[in-house]
Amino acid sequence: MSSLLPYTDTIISYTIAAVALPLVASLINFCLPVKSKLAGWVSTLAILLGCVFSAMVFAAVWDQQPQHVQTMWFTIGTTKIFAGILLNNLSVMMLLLVSLIALPVHIYSTAYMKYDDRYSRYFTYLSFFCFSMLGLVVVDSLVLFYAFWELVGFSSYLLIGFWFTKDKAVQANKKAFIMNRIGDIGLLSAIIILFAKFHTFDIATLFISDNLVFKSVIHDGLWISASGQIPAVWQYVACIGVFMAVAAKSAQFPLHTWLPDAMEGPTSVSALIHAATMVAAGVFLLGRVYPLFTDSELTVLAVIGCFTAFMAATIALTQNDLKRVLAYSTISQLGYMILAMGVGAYGSSLFHLATHAFFKCLLFLVAGVVIHEMQHIKEENDLDIDPQNIQYMGGLRKKLPLTFIVAVVGSLALIGIPLTSGYLSKDGILIQAFEWSEGRSAWLKLIPAGALFTSWLTAFYVSRLIVKVFFGEFRLLKKYPEIKLHISDGGWQYRVPLILLAVCSLFPLFSLNPFFYEKAWLFESLKPAEFMARENIYHTIIPIGVNILSVFVIYAAYAIYVKQNTFSFPQTGFFYRLSYNQWYLDKIYRKAIVKPILGLGKTCFWFDRNVIDGLIHLIERTSRMVASLTAWSDKHIVDGFLHLMAALVQSIGNFARKFQNGKVQYYLYSMLLIVLVLFILKILI
């Protein structure tokens, strides 16, 4: 099984080192005193070394022969269970990605959590999470995969509830735990079915080298492969199980609700776990077991992904909590990835996963800085405000210039504006979605259309966020004019990660050609063999269409949220200042271009007010309805189910307890009576 290449051993030991270092750090931190500042550096050093090792592994394996080593783990009966490491493009990409994202987050956290009472605990958990996530991506056995899957869930559980004194954190914790358990049950049943069918837990045998799963066929209601046949319904159950797991971990409809609540954890945690890595585990799982899904099942995936993307985007439009908006945008982007998987854009999905990890992490860290500063203002002036509410913010670009710049980079990437990484990956998905819908029924054409529409919505809410936070006036100052502001971008622990991530959110990391996603090296290595070349119209129309409209939408957002109270452009207006500071001397330019643009702006604004706003309100109302519907079903169906279960357990338990009345003779009587009844039945029958 293992390759005979001479450097195999080195690679594997590097991999093990990369995975184990965070674990070691976690153990060391566990032993350190609770407030020890050493913990941060231990974890950071571990992840830094891990990052180096991952990079070496990546360089050795990427686009080369996959590496697979395994050793006998234990035997059940006659079945041997192996444990090992499987490195292929997918896993080394994730390996590098996770450690690369984790590094800035660690650095950031050393400053962000500085004043926390349980500083070393935080790093214990954080390192433990990194260990679980890294383990998850390299293991080769479904059993180990499941174990790490649980560990990832567990460590995220610890981190969400890190501030367990907050009641909301505990609630969020519980919710995440329950939702993830549902997913775990699905994954477990899928693993059991696969084992029952193919008699192995080995991912390589199942999906890659022998690809047993792909070779099995469904025929006449039977699921047939070399190892025998079982009813086809098990294949569906396995797919549903996998999907449940994916939906729970990657927050897809209908198991998405835990993610926004999970924002109760520290922001740095949100950045790492709930934006960049853990939620990607679901997509990664899909990538691992991709051959399991049949065409029609993939279509279902696409539909659900599309719906999730759309739904989350509409919700994000109306949120006022900074992290919540980002959380919904995460859900929306994950929806894109699932959609991409569903339409067969395997490579694009993983590509988007990688790019999204960087810019979303960036945005969360930005949010962390902003919230941190707002908190600072709040405490300094003893105000009663929610530091996460964007209604209180505004005009922060002057106070936090660096944060502002990187935020803009991150947002543009999220929207998918050219020159950013997001453009490369997201447009790839859209294009392939359109290609996929060619020749399919009209209903399925709604999927790419929905995705397209969602990308405009994305543009809108992201711009709204940026505008509300960074542009205009500082609304808090308006409300409490007497407060003093002592805020800044923060120390180097803040600045370095932000800059690092911002650079990674631009195109050069992924492709030298900023416009054609097919040229991205990451994509080229991951794309399926029969990938359609650049031959049809979509490849040109979609990027252009998306981006032009996006720009309008961004402007619309800007117009609405900065200028909502006046029809004339105030002096602080973006275009106004733009023209005054840069184009002021050029009167012709101003008259010929700026005026029409301003005119257009006015028209747009009118259009906004009357059409888009109406639309937005409609959407808002719809999303509110969806939200209340979800809440209702939570309350009555899910809770009702839980209550029913509890009542059932209680009644059975009470029945069993009824015998326990403390009287020993009663016990004897019951025992003898049962034996007697058994025999009377036996003799009579």
Place this chain on the structure above:
Amino acid sequence: MHDLLPHISAQLTNVFGSIPYFMPEIYLTVLFLVVLITDLIFGRRSVRLCKIVACTGLLLVLFKDLQQVALILDGDHVIFGSMLLLRRSTVFFKIIIDLLSFILLLNFTWDDKLKGHPKGISDLYTISIASILGLHLMAMAINLLSVYLAIEMVSVASYLMVAYRSETALSTEAGLKYVLFGAASSAVMLYGISLLYGFSGSIDLLAIVQQLPNVNPVSVSFALVLVLIGIGFKLSFMPMHFWVPDVYQGAPTPVTAYLSTVPKIAAFALLVNVMPLFLFSADWKGIDFGILLSAIGIITMIAGNFAAVLQSNVKRMLAYSSIGHTGFALMAVVTFNVQGLSSLTYYLAVYALANIGALALASYFSNIVDAEDVENYKGLGLKYPAASVCFVIILISLTGIPVTVGFTGKLFVFSAVYSAYEQTHSIWLMALMITGALTTVVSLFYYLKIPLYLFLKRTENAEVASERSYNLLVLAIVISFLLVLLGIFPNSILKYL
């Protein structure tokens, strides 16, 4: 006399030939006497000495057990005129029993309540050594006489241990219930044995098995069910489980730890030994014991786990959960094959280890904050983080969640049952598996209750008790470490089974 004269020398040769295969038990007997004499000579001040003697002696016995591994390489040995059988699984059961007993003997003095017993606890060591001898016999018995004797020996010792703290009402009450229930069960069992003897003319199991098909099946079933009651009393499966919660709750905590683990393992070993009695050919007209045991297993799992959900006393909850575990282990028995046997051994060992850990922690919390109820555990998690984390690990293992050894234990049982199911396609095995999975989920409810109270519920009083039971804490840490370690490397034990 004259009839037997020709056989005497052969019989004596047999007895002498058996002695090498009986060394651990002989050591135990000597140990029993030594502990007894130490107790008598030094009186009440002898607790430490008795403990040291008993523990070192037990280590010697353990050493002798390990030597027996070499003896069984050439096959099974029937010793003492078909009274006992020494075979592979027996030796492993004995090793497990002695290892766990060693921990339990250490544990006796660490519980403040038991240690504070005014009459001293040196007698407890005498009794428990005799009980361990009984457990050994139980694991090896293949003759109705040795079966009955071994069960009685363990039972009498258990009655004494439960009622040991005679100054407390609950302990004596538990003792009364236990002794009445136990004596009644053993009387019923003896009646069954007398019928079996009557139907077959022998007390040797193999001879009985040969004779039974000639007798009316319903009569035989009746006798066998009565025998099963006696074994079931030790195993505490439905409907012989009623005594368990009361007794476990009333007994001193280390005794509960003892009762809920080693006698259970020995009783399963015994059940495995007498299994040939319950296996009949396909055209058997009496009760199908495979089905009966499956049904018992299902009901036991349900009764134990569901009733545990509603408990608030920690020991009582663990009592119910141990009933549930018995049902689960029965699942491995009804497979009637080798794989089932090894998975049973493994499962029982890990269950027992975790249960000892859980009860040690119950002892710990009872020592330092006098907490018996789950309610009293509120907010202790942050004050005693090490103990609480261990508790969580141990409970996770008892539930059977991955990375801990409890998961692998359950997995082995499931896979053994599943492979049996693939051969027989018996609906009962399927039902057992489904119930097992279902009740595992249910068990999550009550096992998680403890971490819930430890960590998530707040408490008002903030004082931290200064006096701490470090011994128990160390024990719990070692056990939880083992649970995780073995969970990651299950093969380290399993390859021997």
Place this chain on the structure above:
Amino acid sequence: MITLTDFLLVGALLFCTGMYMIVSKRNSIQVLIGIELMLNAAILNLVAFGKYDKLNNGGQVFALFAIVLAAATTAVALAIILNVYRRYKTIDPDEIKNLRD
């Protein structure tokens, strides 16, 4: 000729009398007597069948062991019952029910 069935029937009657006692008597010592009755029923069976086991004496030896074990159990049970009386001032098993659900 006295048949084995005769012995068995006598044993069965004693057994059921003992069973009646253990589930109905409001006094632990009488419950204990009930248990002794059940044991004696079993011993009677053993002895009756032991007649046809001249060589091994399985039944009779078993009966001897059963008698001795009954004595040991009774001694222990009485010690416990005495302790219960000291704590509860009653030996009615129905009254002693502090341990219950």
Place this chain on the structure above:
Amino acid sequence: MTLVRLLFYVMSFIAIASALYAALSKNLVRSIFIFFVTLFALAGLYVIALADFVAVTQVVIYVGGILVLILFAFMLSGRETLNVIQHQKGKFINMAKVPAVILAVLFLAVIVNIILKADADNLPWIKQAIAQQNEITPTSSTIDNIGVNLMTTYLLPFEAISVLLLMALVGAAHLSRKEGGA
């Protein structure tokens, strides 16, 4: 033959009747003393079953040991115990006992049923034993045979029970001694 048969019926009657009386009696002391009678009658039955050694043991251990133990037990625990235990309320027939009666009667029916089904006298091993003359006859002595067997075939249980008795002794002594006593 008929004399033995008659003796058997008489003994059985005494055993069962006294057992029933012991079961139904409200008075503990009376119950215990009538239990003496049951045990003696049973010893007689053992003799009829040609188990003279068992019969002697029965008298020595049960009558001499257990019953005296029981009597001592509540004599030792003081006079008031005796009064409390002796006086029991209630009628001879009590409605609360009905379930117990039903249980016992039904169990009897089941046992009788299975005994008759088993047809004990025609079991193959018994026929074989009779054929091989492996049957105890009224003239043969069983005691030496039992002695030899106890020292050979049943050596292990014989030794093991000694440990059990010692342990029971230690335990019972521990439980019954006064607190604080050594």
